[in-house]
Amino acid sequence: MTTFTISPYLPSRRATLAEGQPISELMSRALDNPGLISLAAGFVDGQSLPVDIVREVMADLLGDHAEARAMLQYGATPGLPALRREILNQCTPMDSRQETLDRVVITAGSNQLLHLVAESLLDPGDIVLCAAPTYLVFLGTLANLGAKSWSVQTDDGGMIPEALEETLAQLADAGELAKVKAIYLVPYFDNPSGITMPAERVQRIVAIAKQWSHRTRIHVIADEAYRELRYKGEDVPSVIEFDDDGETVIVAGTFSKSFSPGVRIGWGILPEHLVGPVCAQKGNIDFGSPNLNQHLMAEVLRRGLFSAHVETLRSSYSKKLDVMLNAADEYLSPLAGVKWLRPNGGLYVWATLPPQVDTGPAGELFDRSVAEGMLYVPGQYCYPSEGQPVAKNCMRLSFGVQSCEKIREGIAALARAITAAY
Numbered sequence: 198m199t200t201f202t203i204s205p206y207l208p209s210r211r212a213t214l215a216e217g218q219p220i221s222e223l224m225s226r227a228l229d230n231p232g233l234i235s236l237a238a239g240f241v242d243g244q245s246l247p248v249d250i251v252r253e254v255m256a257d258l259l260g261d262h263a264e265a266r267a268m269l270q271y272g273a274t275p276g277l278p279a280l281r282r283e284i285l286n287q288c289t290p291m292d293s294r295q296e297t298l299d300r301v302v303i304t305a306g307s308n309q310l311l312h313l314v315a316e317s318l319l320d321p322g323d324i325v326l327c328a329a330p331t332y333l334v335f336l337g338t339l340a341n342l343g344a345k346s347w348s349v350q351t352d353d354g355g356m357i358p359e360a361l362e363e364t365l366a367q368l369a370d371a372g373e374l375a376k377v378k379a380i381y382l383v384p385y386f387d388n389p390s391g392i393t394m395p396a397e398r399v400q401r402i403v404a405i406a407k408q409w410s411h412r413t414r415i416h417v418i419a420d421e422a423y424r425e426l427r428y429k430g431e432d433v434p435s436v437i438e439f440d441d442d443g444e445t446v447i448v449a450g451t452f453s454k455s456f457s458p459g460v461r462i463g464w465g466i467l468p469e470h471l472v473g474p475v476c477a478q479k480g481n482i483d484f485g486s487p488n489l490n491q492h493l494m495a496e497v498l499r500r501g502l503f504s505a506h507v508e509t510l511r512s513s514y515s516k517k518l519d520v521m522l523n524a525a526d527e528y529l530s531p532l533a534g535v536k537w538l539r540p541n542g543g544l545y546v547w548a549t550l551p552p553q554v555d556t557g558p559a560g561e562l563f564d565r566s567v568a569e570g571m572l573y574v575p576g577q578y579c580y581p582s583e584g585q586p587v588a589k590n591c592m593r594l595s596f597g598v599q600s601c602e603k604i605r606e607g608i609a610a611l612a613r614a615i616t617a618a619y
């Protein structure tokens with residue numbers, strides 16, 4: 198009898214493309230170090246999670262047996278109509294000419310929406326234009342699909358429209374324009390840069406996307422994960438407001454940052470032509486996000502508890518942001534060549550060091566920072582794989598999780614590590 202050696206696991210092509218997030222490895226290495234102050238994880242502040250609101254609303258929702266049984270049943274693939282209506286009313290208010298409930302799809306967090314949209318738009322080799330730097334998990338999503346993330350230069354107002362046009366022109370010259378399927382933006386308090394894009398700029402970017410859509414449409418994906426977390430200044434209109442015919446812009450929203458990531462409810466507002474494909478993909482994956490959580494969020498919104506909760510979050514995060522910026526002024530400003538942006542909201546401060554300092558695992562600073570007792574996210578993980586060169590001298594600092602005292606201590610530790618690494 199012939200004997201065969203069975204390979205224990207032959208990964209699929211998709212599995213080989215899924216490298217996992219490089220940052221998880223660094224974090225687990227560093228988290229062996231007890232007492233470390235992590236300014237790395239983009240988690241929300243545990244102390245301000247809405248335990249009382251959830252307890253009270255859940256008790257009321259489950260009070261009636263027949264209604265409770267319906268909530269504990271599967272729901273519909275696009276999500277609960279009452280929640281979709283509240284989202285249109287309270288979270289992404291739109292020009293009423295465009296507003297239709299059918300365009301709203303509920304997902305298990307906005308990552309799922311981003312993933313479903315990417316699955317619906319992209320084939321291997323297709324291109325998504327992204328700010329440099331941008332949200333690292335979305336870069337992983339693209340790589341996993343065999344698509345290319347392509348960087349576009351940014352300044353203090355986010356993606357530069359002229360640089361976007363230049364990139365499109367270069368791709369057209371190279372015969373690659375038909376592969377460009379989307380432009381990805383995080384317009385409010387960007388992860389990682391903290392930048393909010395001015396309205397004129399996003400309007401210009403939507404116009405450029407329409408103008409360069411020749412044989413294939415170039416969608417604009419507006420990831421609005423941090424829109425509610427504004428601590429200074431006035432809200433700016435959503436990118437979707439500038440999409441006159443509703444065919445170009447996709448909005449991704451979430452309650453993870455503004456309410457609770459444990460509830461994990463996100464949403465998309467899609468051009469009508471994408472609703473079918475996205476729901477078909479979703480139907481094959483989960484045929485509906487957790488129904489009970491959708492009822493919870495619909496009721497929290499209906500009772501006005503969401504906006505009240507966001508107000509408390511704003512005041513607590515705003516203090517933490519001030520503490521981080523003040524600590525940076527005190528400890529980092531004496532260090533030559535260290536600069537950072539001053540965001541008006543969100544959860545992140547983006548810092549740049551002199552060009553010769555490598556903040557990644559290959560450089561000295563990461564290990565020194567861990568030895569001094571703090572952890573940051575090396576900026577190089579936030580750069581698209583193609584296009585502009587990757588900046589190795591940057592870092593993302595999060596102020597969401599740690600107490601004010603620990604934020605100060607963490608920045609002081611970083612300053613000691615930078616001084617030693619210079």
Ligand SMILES: Cc1ncc(COP(=O)(O)O)c(C=O)c1O
Nearest residue numbers: 306307308332388422451453463
């Ligand atoms: C820019 C951005 N988009 C999307 C998400 C995903 O959030 P969730 O899937 O929990 O809604 C995050 C989470 O950190 C984020 O920073």
